[in-house]
Every structure is written in structure tokens, then in C-alpha cells.
Amino acid sequence: MPGRTPDSFDFLDAAHEMADAGRPTLARLLAEEAAELTADPAEAARILGEFPGGSLRLKDC
Numbered sequence: 437m438p439g440r441t442p443d444s445f446d447f448l449d450a451a452h453e454m455a456d457a458g459r460p461t462l463a464r465l466l467a468e469e470a471a472e473l474t475a476d477p478a479e480a481a482r483i484l485g486e487f488p489g490g491s492l493r494l495k496d497c
Contacts, residue, residue, distance in 0.1 A: 444473035444483075451487060464489050 451466035467487035471480035 444470040447473065448483060455487065460487070460489070461492065463487050465492050468493060 447466050447470035451463045451470060454460075454463035454466060464487045467483055468491060471483045474480040474483060
């Protein structure tokens with residue numbers, strides 16, 4: 437994506453692609469990024485609900 441910063445829609449689209457490709461861990465990480473970039477907490481929760489599992493992010497790196 438040269439020339440612009442990816443937004444939540446880009447990350448969510450990539451998450452769906454990875455889920456369809458059988459890569460659930462990568463899909464979850466991408467969904468977490470999409471949720472973080474989403475201003476509405478209800479929408480962020482909905483995004484994470486589509487991709488089950490706990491957070492895979494390292495908090496204190």
C-alpha cells in the first residue's frame with residue numbers, strides 16, 4: 437500500500453483473507469490491529485468477535 441497508511445478496513449480485509457486461507461492466528465492479529473484503529477468501541481468488539489481467541493499481542497515489549 438505505497439503512499440498511504442493502512443486503515444482499519446485494510447486490516448480487516450486482510451484478516452478475512454487470512455481466515456479464508458486457513459491462517460487463523462494471523463487473521464486474529466490483523467483483526468486486533470483493525471479493532472485498535474476503530475474509534476467506536478462497539479464496532480471494535482464486533483470485529484474481535486468475528487475472530488475468536490485471546491489477544492496475541494505482547495503488552496510489554
